[in-house]
Amino acid sequence: MVRPSGLAEEVYRRIRADIMSLKLPPDSRVSVDSLARELGVSQTPIREALSMLEANGLVSKKHFAGYQTAPRMDRAQLDELFEFRLLIEPHAARKAALAMPESDMQSLDASSGGAAPSHDAFADMDTDFHKLIAQGGGNHLIADSLARLHIHIHIFRSCFRKEIAEEAVHEHADIVRAIRARDGAGAEDAMRRHIQRSYGRLRDFIKD
Numbered sequence: 001m002v003r004p005s006g007l008a009e010e011v012y013r014r015i016r017a018d019i020m021s022l023k024l025p026p027d028s029r030v031s032v033d034s035l036a037r038e039l040g041v042s043q044t045p046i047r048e049a050l051s052m053l054e055a056n057g058l059v060s061k062k063h064f065a066g067y068q069t070a071p072r073m074d075r076a077q078l079d080e081l082f083e084f085r086l087l088i089e090p091h092a093a094r095k096a097a098l099a100m101p102e103s104d105m106q107s108l109d110a111s112s113g114g115a116a117p118s119h120d121a122f123a124d125m126d127t128d129f130h131k132l133i134a135q136g137g138g139n140h141l142i143a144d145s146l147a148r149l150h151i152h153i154h155i156f157r158s159c160f161r162k163e164i165a166e167e168a169v170h171e172h173a174d175i176v177r178a179i180r181a182r183d184g185a186g187a188e189d190a191m192r193r194h195i196q197r198s199y200g201r202l203r204d205f206i207k208d
């Protein structure tokens with residue numbers, strides 16, 4: 001992957017926030033020229049930022065047509081995503097309760113989402129939270145396959161009600177409590193409840 005310059009990183013964050021808030025709508029053309037004009041930078045950092053966005057599935061490069069934002073997740077994709085999460089993440093939480101090093105517990109608290117300043121920032125915290133738990137169990141295949149799905153980016157792009165973050169914060173706290181208590185069964189249950197409730201919160205918003 002491209003090693004981004006500081007400027008490309010900044011441009012990446014700007015474009016990503018616009019995609020997440022739907023200011024740049026799904027399935028629409030992303031013009032390098034007009035972004036360069038709008039942000040007052042050269043094409044190089046824009047192109048670097050776009051390849052970072054391509055790596056996490058927010059844009060794709062179309063032959064001869066430049067970049068395009070990804071389509072919105074549909075109902076079938078949502079169902080598949082949550083079926084997969086329900087198989088993997090409760091198990092990962094059980095393992096994390098038994099195996100996560102004490103030194104990672106603090107990062108877990110920091111990412112459980114207490115005071116996220118924005119929708120975009122909450123998506124990042126939720127990403128880190130679930131990633132730490134997946135890694136905490138020590139199975140790299142589990143951690144990698146979850147990371148590759150870029151679950152949270154796509155979920156939060158589909159739906160931005162404030163309640164999602166508020167409710168998720170309480171559910172995250174239950175998971176952290178069980179992991180801290182080294183309660184494998186409790187962590188598994190709490191993660192299963194969190195994923196089922198997230199699914200319930202999103203289901204009504206994502207049609208067909």
Ligand SMILES: [Zn+2]
Binds near residue numbers: 172194
């Ligand atoms: Zn979560």
